[in-house]
Amino acid sequence: MAEEPAAPVACPFCGLACDDFFDLGDDLDSKGCGLAAEGLAIPAEGGGPRLAGGAVALDQAVTAAAKLLRGSAAPLIAGLGSDVDGLRAALALAERVGATVDHLASDGLFRNLSVLRRKGMIALTLGELRSRCDLLVVIGADPRPGFPRFYQRWFNASLPAPIGGGTRRVLFLGAEPLPETRADLGEIPIAVVPGEISRLAELALGLRSLVAGDYFSAGSIAGVSRNVLTDVAQRLGAARFGAAAWAAEAFTFPHGDIAVSALLDLIRALNRTTRFGAVPLTGRDNGMGAVQVATWQTGYPLRLAFEAGTLRHDPTHLSWRYRLAQADLLVWLSSFRREPPPPFDGPVIALTAPGTAFAAPPAVCIPVGVPGLDHAGDVFRSDGVVALRLARRRPSTLPRAAEVLQAMNEALAC
Amino acid sequence: MLTRFTDAKVFDPLHGEVGQRRDLWVADGRIVAPPPGAAAAETIDLGGAVVMAGAIDLHSHIAGGKVNLARLLFAEDHEHHPSCEPHGFRCGGGLVTPSTFTTGYRYAEMGYTVVVEPAMLASNARHAHLEMADIPNIDTAAYVVLGNDDFLLQLIADGAPQGQINDAIAWLVGASQAIGVKVVNPGGINAFKFNQRRLDLDEAGPYYGATPRRVLSALAQAVFELGIPHPLHVHGCNLGVPGSVDTSLATIAGAEGRPIHLTHLQFHAYGTEGDRKFSSGAARLAEAVNANPNISVDVGQIIFGQTITASGDTMSQYRHSGHAKPGKWILMDIECDAGCGVVPFRYRDKSFVNALQWAIGLELLLLIEDPWRVFLTTDHPNGGPFTCYPRVIRLLMDKDFRDEQFADLHPAARRASILPSIRREYSLAEIAVLTRAAPARILGLRDRGHLGPGAAADLVVYRDQSDREAMFQHPTAVYKDGRLIARDGRVVARVEGSTHVVRPAYDRGIEARLARHFADRIGLRAESFRIAEGELRGGRGAVIHACRTSGDSP
């Protein structure tokens, strides 16, 4: 068999999972991506496990954690930033101890998911955006800060022309693009339609009726005049393969899911005559991976609880924010970022990237490796379709979160 | 360790055994020849119970993106069907969209030990394999879906020689860790991305100009020439459309003797006769299948009740989205590769169309004579959940039961079906062919589907009952690789399964062009896309099956 070429390595620090620079043996070059630079600055050494601030061996920390878990009547496993193996181990542990499970970024995830589960979705992947899309509509605040290389890699003037021809255009609906975005896009014609983004739901439904030819009487919606709206509707309808991108995490106005629902109505109306799809921008801290693994193992995308041998799912009452007030033990998992646990009234078991600064020393603190830096693993991209293999890229003695969680699980078995 | 199973009533069609009573010997998870003089460490008396090899499902959507989307979309299925297993087995749930653990346990409890996911997208292959690693108690494999990807369509449009097409396909099969190749609505999913809503067999697709017939023949030829044991797995054009029977007949003729497998043929077997312009084409199709030994089919029997359809065929799923029940559906265009559509649906026996679909599936199963070339599937979950297989087996084996069920159908559907006139009842030996020996053979799994020495000790023990549904629903014992995993229809052990693949050889000259395609179009490197052997089944790797080399007969 021929020699395998060196495997490329994907970047684990946002839902785009860039694989174009992150090679083994490369210098720590982050192609001007601030997020990646931040991630790459995480040290490979975490000072070892600690119990209430005092250094201990890993197995002592695991034993102490197991003891806390055994005594807990309402444990919460949250944060949940980990690779697929870490997520599997977290779910297995949750089932053993009867815990609630949720991901740090689930508010944004559930704005999309609740619509997908009630009405469905029409979506497309980043590869389709790159190679087929002739009209990108960016909805709401420019997503670049959370997805720094979104335009650089998936939609700009220097990419090969869309399959089947056509010219790329971009429309920013609701907010101005950042100056860096204009630079990324290059020569692509940019249209901007500012509006009141907290009224996105009305805006999207108004566009829907213009696309579908339904009558309504309002002269403007969310600060956008009817003339401008009519023009936008025409542009949308004229696209051959359109994409509407949004970062639902930024829809922090009340009931952001209703806006997503209205956007779906608009996209459905567009598909009666042309092709159009959503590009959900999510997935930081492998949030899409967490949704995928939880769904295939349990049928439920997070916000689930194992209770007395049963499995329960409740997006309202099992979100980690809501549950914090009811839990008596918090297991906080953040292996991609140095994200400390939220203020919590009870013992905390923290499995965090090395160098995390805590407000108070957790009952149990175990620094874990960063997937993609300290060990291999799998993560899902923002579109939920493409999973990428992360590789180890530096010498490290940090344990994998999966290992640590499994050890806790085994300690509880005996 | 040597185990002796005494007094088994063996159904092993590959070795011509149809109910012979004998002993079976198992050592280290394999069937062995009776070892002269050796003493068994354990002896299990089967008391004349029926024994077959583990059953094999060659087409059931159990893992990967669209399956997980179906689970997400159909939250109700999980609320209504929780499944909490014995301690340590991990809970889950779902009836038509079962979670991974539940999938493995429910299959194992029915005596199935190998299941093939039939629609793994190359771009989603890593996801599919990650899921398969979480399916316990059964072995898995997957067909990779090709023929709507912009890479192959461009090769075809460029008039690339067949050899180059073969190389590309071999690379994709290897990179995605597949056991075979499937084509779904050849060129149609791609055409839908260009906003074309229908594509007939001889209609040139948009942009690339390739007809589905051309795509089909290029792929079928490639699979044949690469020596991949499983023939091209074909989900044809015009799924669900009245008149699709003509497309299917034309597809059979177009194969020109090349082996192809037509999947869920029931959904492509509709004529346009009668007042309602919807009729059974089963008899015509069965005749064509009987006359063409290069053709094999699975049925895609429908089961009345609630299910969900999950398919790569975005073109047809969009067309059917108006019938979604409950009224919600998902559509996705994927990675210059393929697509997916998820639409929940409820089949009703009081609906003329659904009732006739039910009858058409059975007509096909009964009119196709050679049980080595027809397979029992419900296209899970598209026609209904796999847990209904025992009921379908009873329908095949029990004419009275069939007649009873038929009597409940929509009256016009009864008038339109010849089902009551078909007297055939499958024998146990034929069921063993249909569900074991034949699928193993057509997948190239030489050590499965039979009970000869060297075979995996996947054994299923049944109490011979006249109620065949009860008999096949709850085998008294199921062994996977020699280990007892289910007893009386309840799982008793959790074991890891394996994933089966083929690795066709290719000329690496194709890699430069593939690399360019990935860099330009996909925005990832080809090497990111390739799944390493060590990624499978939690690092345990794959079971690799040989491809034919030239000189072997197919």
Added chain:
Amino acid sequence: MTGWRLVLKQPTGPRIDMAPVLPQRLSALAAAEIRALPLTCGNRLRPLGALFDEEPGDQSGDGPTLAIGAATARLDNLGRDMAGGTLAVEGDTGAFLGRRMAGGTITVTGSCGAHAAAGMTGGTLRVAGSAGDFLGAPAVGEVTGMAGGLVVIGGDAGDRVGERLRRGSILIGGGAGAYCGVAMIAGTIAVAGICGDGPGFAMRRGSIILGTVPKRLPVGFADSGRYSLPFLPLLRRHLARHAAWLAGSGGADRWLGDLTAGGRGEILCLDRD
């Protein structure tokens, strides 16, 4: 004996799943059986007797009755799948009160949590105090909200009252939060007090009756003038039997919408009598 009264021992603590505790079911059980009934409390199973004291309840009714004393927001899923009988709650309840309730009567002297009446298809649910968010709204994945029955809230209700309401009536004596009647398909919602943002947004059919003029309606509503058909007094008389504030013979201003969703529902603003 037709009924029991269960008195919650501890007002706080892990949440208790009350789904198995139904009037019809309990009326067939003896005291010892009731005490042994396993309930999920937090992540453990506890016998009912560890959480509640039981005593004979109201004997006067003809159907099975069940009273819950000293109830608090710890108690989820009260009256889940209830098909008949009477459930009388003295105090507050947690989430999913009357989930998929098909018949019978539930009364609550205090307030209820979120997702009350989710999937309800029949019967009557009366809450003297206020209701949380998502009253009568669809539960996870469900394509429609409440599909039948009557819900009467004495106080305020939270956000998204009657989301995707399919059939039945929801009457609210106080105000309602944001998106009251969002995407409703049919049925009736009546709110005496002020409504939050977006009433009737994306509604297709059905009626929202408002006792107080809202701050703003979504853009997809068109003023369709005075509503003076004889139907209104009839409807008011009918509904006033359940919620007195609806009594009166005045007319209403009427808006049609949500036109941007292709909808033809109505919002009626009652005249002040």
